[in-house]
Amino acid sequence: MTTDRIPPATGPDGPEPALPGPAAAAPPPAARAAVAPALAAHDLTVRFRAPGGRTARAVDGVNIDLRPGEILALAGESGCGKTTVARTLLGLERPTSGTVTFEGTPLGYGTKALKAYRREAQLVLQDPTGALNPRHTVYDAVAEGLRIHGIHDNERDRVADALSRAGLRPAEKFFLAYPHELSGGQRQRVVIAGALVLEPRVIIADEPVASLDASVRGEILALLMRLRDDLGLSAVVVTHDLGLAWNIADRIAVMYLGRIVEIGSVDEILTDPRHPYTRALVSVLPDSPVGRPQVLTGEPPDATAVPGGCRFHPRCPALASGEAEAAGVADACRRTELPVLPLGRDATSCHLVAAHDAAVPADA
Structure with a gap:
């Protein structure tokens, strides 16, 4: 996969000059990780009533942090819960359980x-x-x-x-x-x-270039990056497009059916994806490290009927191909629910990945 990022921004009248006014430059990535999050969700759950007395588990246990001066991409298919997470981070939806904190202070709803x-x-x-x-x-x-x-x-x-x-x-x-x-x-x-x-201090952008022509998408993405770099803004960018995330984000959180299944730096996630769902999403990008494109079968299940075990298992290529069976985790994939990913560190929620990690010596 190529690592070229989008070119410098060009506005309606040509190349854009530096932003006017005083700038609070964004801290480097290592410094971002060492300070308290600008915005965070702790064990976030959002449920809605659905027709027939059912309950939709739109967000079903999410831990996520946005560091100062960082762009975090929240990625996944339509209906995975990423927009509900964004709305809850803004206080537009009240969580059923869990908390949202801004610079360490719980969000009030008055x-x-x-x-x-x-x-x-x-x-x-x-x-x-x-x-x-x-x-x-x-x-x-x-x-x-x-x-x-x-x-x-x-x-x-x-x-x-x-x-x-x-x-x-x-x-x-x-x-x-x-x-x-x-x-x-x-x-x-x-x-x-x-x-x-x-x-x-924080911007949450919900598919900010989805409705724009390809010719201007790069301009808007470059603008968001300049605002981050020159003003020290933090941003959550909701997207279904991992190519967009590759161009703009520092970290990516991949969501599936109300849960984050993998989170890490943009380079780690898009050059060495570990979760089978992330691998399938990355496989369709140009010069993908995964190889040939993987087509997921079926549609994501309804949020009112979340499958048991790993919620991705009905569509998982690793389970369908026999790879999970060979690793001895097929039954766990179908029956054992995975824990919610913890706050503040890169991780992957997958029985197969856990089995592979357990098989690697600690000093390897």
């Missing part, structure tokens, strides 16, 4: 506490057209957050600065424009500016 938190953690949606009111100008769209939070001083300068940081320059050129007058990439930059205007 109106005042949530309003204060949302100055620090902002959401970027995947559909900029749906996120913007067609009757509001760009200025009003970006200024909305300031007005909600009662920030009235220097509004014009704050809006102009946010638009400039998002790559829309000169900012004043866009003040009176309406969303329908902008390109898809420009609309997404307005959405990002609306998040930046409150000077948050």
Whole structure:
């Protein structure tokens, strides 16, 4: 697999200059791991009532941490629970059990506490057209957050600065424009500016380039990386595209049916994936280290009927091929539930991986 990352950002008017204003540069990866998480979920569970009196286990025990100045990709197929995790991290969903902490403090769910938190953690949606009111100008769209939070001083300068940081320059050129007058990439930059205007410390981006043309995806991804590097922002990027994660993330958490099944650095996960589900996802990338593409059979089970044992076992290529049987873990795959991955360290949740690790001498 090639390790080339996306090129430097280019905005609507050519290469983008350095971000204006003071910058709090992101710490290097080793320093990020040594400090307290910017945002974390502890034993997070979110359940919903489903028709027929059933219960959907949308998030079923998740431990995840976002380190200061880090971009964490939350990846998996549609319906795996990653968007519910993102919404819960933002306080838009209340967990059934477990806690969300921001800089070590548990998130409060009172109106005042949530309003204060949302100055620090902002959401970027995947559909900029749906996120913007067609009757509001760009200025009003970006200024909305300031007005909600009662920030009235220097509004014009704050809006102009946010638009400039998002790559829309000169900012004043866009003040009176309406969303329908902008390109898809420009609309997404307005959405990002609306998040930046409150000077948050965390951004959660839900499929931030899914609705954009391929020609502008790289620009938006490069913009998010520059915001991380120049402003010290931390970001969770929800995606089904591991190629996107390869380009932008420092770490990847792979989700399947409400659980994280593998988490680690982007280089480790995408060059040496261990979980059979992750291997299948990585196998379809160009120059994949896994070899030929692996096609998973069937669809992910319904969250109201999570299989026993390993929840991936009905679709697992290692079980279907006899590899799990040869390793002596086939029965465990079908019957023994795996523990929730712990917080704060790289790990893989798989009976086969555990068997392989047990077979390797400690000094190997």
